[in-house]
């Protein structure tokens with residue numbers, strides 16, 4: 001069997017590779033939440049402190065796109081996976097694999113962008129690594145960041161409970177469609193911009209405002225993938241109301257034109273959470289106060305059963321399926 | 333300016349890129365030892381515990397070589413950088429960038445090899461990431477590991493003191509020459525094998541036996557690079573006795589044939605340490621008891637001054653210079 005593009009697209013095909021090959025370690029847990037949980041990161045209790053650990057490699061192209069660049073994604077991607085575990089981002093590593101001939105001025109711009117994102121995320125890059133490959137052995141640059149954070153109270157993606165309310169922290173599909181339209185050179189009047197941003201402040205505000213049972217960032221595979229993983233791991237059914245889903249008009253039209261479901265593509269500054277029903281309004285209000293949470297919305301609820309169901313405006317129902325893989329290659 | 337191969341070879345040219353571009357973060361320290369120290373990793377004090385954090389990406393080829401493979405290096409490389417900071421390896425991340433068409437059976441062998449190395453290192457892989465690039469966008473596979481460990485007492489590479497004794501934990505040049513000779517298809521009667529191995533047990537034994545002032549693993553750029561960095565950062569001179577340096581006969585002849593200095597190439601299971609003179613014999617004895625320390629030797633001493641001097645058998649002296657870069661590309 002050979003690796004194909006879908007194996008890296010964060011959807012169902014990737015899930016198989018993950019289960020059958022990539023997670024076959026006997027040494028898969030250091031106490032706490034380990035690889036067996038397939039969550040956004042791991043949690044390792046050390047002397048009563050919960051250390052969160054996570055990693056992501058970034059190969060997005062173009063390197064600079066409307067709303068962000070590979071450096072900003074490299075910092076936010078990892079900071080956000082820490083936040084998804086309930087962890088305040090603290091320290092990151094940065095490992096770059098660079099192609100011979102790569103322009104050092106571009107590298108400088110990337111480093112500057114990472115530094116601004118760090119400033120915003122409240123974290124630091126404290127160690128790194130650099131490998132250079134010969135021309136043609138890597139396309140441009142790949143940036144890995146790993147990070148540690150500290151969680152007062154770790155949050156899993158698998159603890160949705162019947163009765164919970166589903167909140168998304170803002171509009172869906174912006175990042176994937178920004179990459180796609182900028183690559184294709186489309187112009188939709190208003191430019192579609194990536195949402196790439198660090199969400200710890202927003203997440204922290206939500207956790208202070210009430211009980212957050214489960215969180216996940218809808219990155220590769222988008223909202224469809226994240227909400228299906230959450231529902232399946234929690235052993236519950238999620239019912240989404242189609243009309244409540246925040247999607248920008250420009251994103252909607254671009255999606256239609258490109259034949260892409262905006263719910264299947266990556267977001268880089270959003271959270272999907274399941275919260276206690278009695279706290280839902282307070283949590284929503286707290287999120288909306290944050291810079292990156294203005295378009296937050298209650299989009300569904302959790303019931304007993306399985307699968308994710310979309311309730312349409314005209315009283316119909318259909319499944320929201322996890323995508324086979326994110327339809328946009330090299331999206332992050 | 334463009335990136336060239338020397339920028340990734342861990343020597344002097346890389347040092348420039350590091351100083352002028354890659355470390356220009358305002359956000360470079362999370363408390364404790366940060367990026368400013370350019371040590372093997374960072375140390376972050378959390379509630380009285382010293383959390384060590386480090387990362388390395390691995391792009392070695394061939395993927396399987398005499399004595400090891402990319403998976404074993406990926407685990408040992410990071411575990412050893414943790415150990416160099418005085419940290420017991422605890423949990424690792426694994427992020428893979430894979431080329432479309434890569435054989436899944438080879439991936440399985442790599443994962444198995446990582447798992448055996450984890451077993452030996454006493455650590456676990458607790459979280460990861462996978463990206464797939466289209467055919468031709470990456471040559472085979474690149475594996476990043478980041479890791480955390482816990483240090484009772486952090487050890488820097490910059491704390492050599494005049495009077496200290498320099499110990500190396502075994503033969504030098506094995507890994508670099510194994511890669512080079514296996515690539516070139518040379519046969520030196522006895523096959524040269526990589527030394528790739530986790531060294532925490534050896535390091536821990538040394539630290540229990542006496543005062544270890546400074547440590548570094550002589551990876552890219554080899555012993556020459558590591559000892560020069562240690563001397564320069566510590567503001568001291570190191571005097572090495574040429575005759576005491578443990579180098580295998582096969583490695584020596586291969587080096588001569590290939591025109592490579594065995595002191596300039598990577599080791600993947602060795603430590604260079606500076607220890608208190610009164611503890612040197614006890615520490616050496618402790619290291620020699622370890623599986624990976626049998627060939628350990630006292631190779632030099634620290635005096636006031638600067639530079640690294642090689643004292644030759646015939647009473648001569650010459651500088652040991654840090655190499656411009658490791659002469660073997662894609663060595664780790």
Ligand SMILES: Nc1ncnc2c1ncn2[C@@H]1O[C@H](COP(=O)(O)OP(=O)(O)OP(=O)(O)O)[C@@H](O)[C@H]1O
Nearest residue numbers: 010022038039040056219220426428459460461462
């Ligand atoms: N090569 C790998 N080795 C070990 N675990 C992996 C590997 N690739 C992914 N994982 C694990 O699989 C799960 C899903 O990974 P994935 O990268 O999709 O999560 P994510 O980082 O939250 O999403 P994204 O990468 O799209 O931001 C995570 O628990 C991750 O730790």
Ligand SMILES: Nc1ncnc2c1ncn2[C@@H]1O[C@H](COP(=O)(O)OP(=O)(O)OP(=O)(O)O)[C@@H](O)[C@H]1O
Nearest residue numbers: 094096127128129130342354370371372388551552
């Ligand atoms: N891209 C980068 N960003 C930030 N810091 C970096 C980067 N590359 C290297 N560094 C830092 O530079 C120093 C030297 O890195 P280097 O990779 O040579 O160390 P090492 O891992 O001990 O050696 P090797 O990679 O050969 O095993 C380290 O302190 C490392 O944290």
Ligand SMILES: [Mg+2]
Nearest residue numbers: 040081217219
């Ligand atoms: Mg995630």
Ligand SMILES: [Mg+2]
Nearest residue numbers: 056077081219
């Ligand atoms: Mg992620």
Ligand SMILES: [Mg+2]
Nearest residue numbers: 128129387388
């Ligand atoms: Mg390194």
Ligand SMILES: [Mg+2]
Nearest residue numbers: 372413549551
């Ligand atoms: Mg090192």
Ligand SMILES: [Mg+2]
Nearest residue numbers: 388409413551
């Ligand atoms: Mg290293």
Ligand SMILES: [Mg+2]
Nearest residue numbers: 055056460461
């Ligand atoms: Mg990931």
